Amino acid sequence: MAVDRSRESPAQRALRKLGLRRPIDLALHLPLRYEDETRITALADTHDGDVVQIAATVVGSEIRPGPRRQLLVTVDDGTDRCLLRFFSFYPSHQKALAPGARIRVRGEVRGGFAGRQMLHPQFRPDTGELPTALTPVYPTTAGLPQSYLRKAVLAGLARADLSETLPAQVQHAHWSLRTALDFLHHPTPEVSLAALEDRSHPAWQRLKAEELLAQQLSQLTAKRERDQLRAPRLQAMAGAVHDGLLAALPFALTGAQQRVVAEITADLAKPQPMHRLLQGDVGSGKTVVAALAAAVCMDAGWQCALMAPTEILAEQHFRKLADWLEPLLAARGRGIAWLGGGQKKKEREAVLARIASGEAALVVGTHAVIQDKVQFQRLALAVIDEQHRFGVAQRLALRGKLARDGQEPHLLMMSATPIPRTLAMSYYADLDVSTIDELPPGRTPVVTRVVNEGRRDEVVARIGEQLREGRQVYWVCPLIEESEAVDLVNATATHAELSDALPGVLVGLLHARMAPAEKKAVMALFTEGLMGVLVSTTVIEVGVDVPNASLMVIEHAERFGLSQLHQLRGRVGRGAAASACVLLYATGDAPRLGETARARLKAMAETTDGFEIARRDLEIRGPGEFLGERQSGAPLLRFADLEEDAALLAWARELAPQMLDAHPDLAERHVHRWLGGKAEFLKA
Numbered sequence: 001m002a003v004d005r006s007r008e009s010p011a012q013r014a015l016r017k018l019g020l021r022r023p024i025d026l027a028l029h030l031p032l033r034y035e036d037e038t039r040i041t042a043l044a045d046t047h048d049g050d051v052v053q054i055a056a057t058v059v060g061s062e063i064r065p066g067p068r069r070q071l072l073v074t075v076d077d078g079t080d081r082c083l084l085r086f087f088s089f090y091p092s093h094q095k096a097l098a099p100g101a102r103i104r105v106r107g108e109v110r111g112g113f114a115g116r117q118m119l120h121p122q123f124r125p126d127t128g129e130l131p132t133a134l135t136p137v138y139p140t141t142a143g144l145p146q147s148y149l150r151k152a153v154l155a156g157l158a159r160a161d162l163s164e165t166l167p168a169q170v171q172h173a174h175w176s177l178r179t180a181l182d183f184l185h186h187p188t189p190e191v192s193l194a195a196l197e198d199r200s201h202p203a204w205q206r207l208k209a210e211e212l213l214a215q216q217l218s219q220l221t222a223k224r225e226r227d228q229l230r231a232p233r234l235q236a237m238a239g240a241v242h243d244g245l246l247a248a249l250p251f252a253l254t255g256a257q258q259r260v261v262a263e264i265t266a267d268l269a270k271p272q273p274m275h276r277l278l279q280g281d282v283g284s285g286k287t288v289v290a291a292l293a294a295a296v297c298m299d300a301g302w303q304c305a306l307m308a309p310t311e312i313l314a315e316q317h318f319r320k321l322a323d324w325l326e327p328l329l330a331a332r333g334r335g336i337a338w339l340g341g342g343q344k345k346k347e348r349e350a351v352l353a354r355i356a357s358g359e360a361a362l363v364v365g366t367h368a369v370i371q372d373k374v375q376f377q378r379l380a381l382a383v384i385d386e387q388h389r390f391g392v393a394q395r396l397a398l399r400g401k402l403a404r405d406g407q408e409p410h411l412l413m414m415s416a417t418p419i420p421r422t423l424a425m426s427y428y429a430d431l432d433v434s435t436i437d438e439l440p441p442g443r444t445p446v447v448t449r450v451v452n453e454g455r456r457d458e459v460v461a462r463i464g465e466q467l468r469e470g471r472q473v474y475w476v477c478p479l480i481e482e483s484e485a486v487d488l489v490n491a492t493a494t495h496a497e498l499s500d501a502l503p504g505v506l507v508g509l510l511h512a513r514m515a516p517a518e519k520k521a522v523m524a525l526f527t528e529g530l531m532g533v534l535v536s537t538t539v540i541e542v543g544v545d546v547p548n549a550s551l552m553v554i555e556h557a558e559r560f561g562l563s564q565l566h567q568l569r570g571r572v573g574r575g576a577a578a579s580a581c582v583l584l585y586a587t588g589d590a591p592r593l594g595e596t597a598r599a600r601l602k603a604m605a606e607t608t609d610g611f612e613i614a615r616r617d618l619e620i621r622g623p624g625e626f627l628g629e630r631q632s633g634a635p636l637l638r639f640a641d642l643e644e645d646a647a648l649l650a651w652a653r654e655l656a657p658q659m660l661d662a663h664p665d666l667a668e669r670h671v672h673r674w675l676g677g678k679a680e681f682l683k684a
């Protein structure tokens with residue numbers, strides 16, 4: 001369904017991105033914390049470090065010029081004075097803070113009586129009237145101010161249907177969904193802030209219980225449905241492609257790889273389709289695991305498909321898998337087929353015929369693999385690389401490719417964006433997870449530096465050094481949302497700049513608008529080591545494997561998401577040479593980076609561990625945003641914590657089967673309320 005999004009305001013778009021569409025979604029968007037604006041503190045009673053609200057009159061206001069322009073405002077509340085210091089401000093601030101203005105100011109007091117200060121406090125005109133409830137602070141995102149979000153949430157709360165879905169015998173005497181939500185959106189000031197913030201308050205318990213129940217219900221439904229499905233049983237056989245591949249590999253599998261191969265092999269032998277997510281950090285060696293799974297499938301006489309999100313990545317898989325498997329398959333009269341975007345009609349038809357006859361035991365490609373015209377003779381295993389880049393529809397299409405006796409193929413989904421354990425358990429309704437938690441030996445961790453754009457020249461000099469040592473370099477240009485054209489201008493300018501600065505070096509350019517064949521040609525030059533520097537927009541984001549590349553420069557790193565930065569960094573450090581990643585940042589007109597951008601770059605500098613990165617990402621963004629819009633319908637736990645709330649989880653686990661059997665209508669309403677209209681997607 002096409003939705004006209006051109007008329008959306010930025011705030012509306014931000015609401016949509018947070019998954020806040022229905023009134024109930026807004027009503028269930030609960031505060032992260034609260035601010036107590038119900039009290040005014042006298043300045044004379046404050047101490048260094050106190051976070052307080054004061055009511056005062058502006059008695060002085062000046063702009064201090066200099067490299068860090070500041071707005072300095074002095075206020076007096078009758079008991080003492082305080083200096084308010086602002087580094088970024090607009091004319092509207094000055095106006096609101098003109099001498100004589102009565103304002104309420106909230107912030108942390110620094111300094112004692114030698115001179116009190118507040119740095120960037122919040123302020124508003126003092127109307128004389130104080131709120132009677134604590135002020136909720138909601139999780140939000142860029143472009144969505146608290147004030148707008150607050151109004152939207154209250155409107156949602158007023159309109160949402162909050163009738164009971166819990167069976168009567170388990171309803172709580174005091175806290176219905178309605179009373180719990182009313183309370184959490186405007187708690188009275190007497191309640192302990194601590195109980196609210198650590199979520200131990202009964203109103204929170206009620207919501208966590210509801211949430212866990214929704215999760216258990218949807219998982220159980222999906223499990224019951226999956227138990228009904230059938231898939232070919234693929235038994236590992238000795239002495240065939242699988243063993244041949246193991247023997248031919250130039251390295252030994254890591255312990256973690258052996259473990260996940262065993263988990264997958266056990267699934268493939270079952271008569272129910274495997275739905276398994278294989279997660280492993282960038283460079284952990286997922287491809288060979290996929291190849292071994294494919295080998296088991298082909299040994300059993302069935303076909304396997306591998307789908308990757310970009311032409312470059314799919315092509316790279318094809319080359320690697322052909323290297324490994326072609327000789328082994330040829331000996332058995334079968335082969336491996338390529339399905340890409342730029343194929344000629346005749347070529348395409350020949351490939352389709354090989355797939356239909358079953359001669360192509362393994363089919364590698366992009367989205368081309370799921371087109372209707374692609375008819376497998378007997379598909380038993382589908383592997384999806386970088387699965388988070390695909391939508392639900394594509395997974396469903398793959399599952400439909402085994403049209404035979406009501407069977408479905410086994411599904412192996414791979415991702416380099418590790419999902420923290422608690423999220424993984426509730427990520428898809430019913431998905432098994434295998435994790436490669438060990439890198440192949442001999443890797444040196446990538447050293448990461450966060451560097452101001454002002455020192456760009458030094459970075460270019462560093463590139464020269466790497467090239468002289470025979471290494472190669474990636475330079476990634478910023479992604480400016482929804483403006484491919486601007487991206488391209490930037491990338492082209494950087495390409496010209498580096499070509500000038502590095503005479504005699506082949507500098508390549510790769511961007512999203514190039515034809516597949518052009519991209520392939522550029523990538524081939526880089527892979528073969530003929531090209532020293534590759535400037536690109538984020539098309540290299542996933543999976544590219546060039547072990548000789550040892551330096552990754554990311555321009556305007558502050559604009560990238562954390563997992564994207566981590567993925568990009570994973571393109572280097574793949575060989576034995578020491579590798580580095582330079583995160584160039586610019587603050588624009590602002591005196592410094594925003595808080596979340598700073599937190600992201602700091603996380604990158606402090607760790608190379610993908611799980612730690614994922615954990616911090618979750619912390620910075622909150623789970624709603626963590627998986628991106630595409631998957632925001634997944635049954636994420638927003639409030640409950642599987643470990644902390646073990647007792648509630650046990651309650652939900654016991655209730656779910658009873659409720660599904662005895663009150664299927666209530667169960668359905670409950671799941672729909674919590675997980676939206678997307679519950680059916682969770683099965684994919």
Ligand code: ADP
Nearest residue numbers: 251252253254282283284285286287288440545
């Ligand atoms: P990713 O998990 O990011 O997809 P790849 O499968 O591309 O990682 O593997 C990264 C590199 O490590 C490849 O060059 C691959 O051949 C190599 N590799 C994989 N497993 C091992 C291993 N056990 N020992 C040494 N090298 C390995």
Ligand code: MG
Nearest residue numbers: 286287385543
């Ligand atoms: Mg990969």
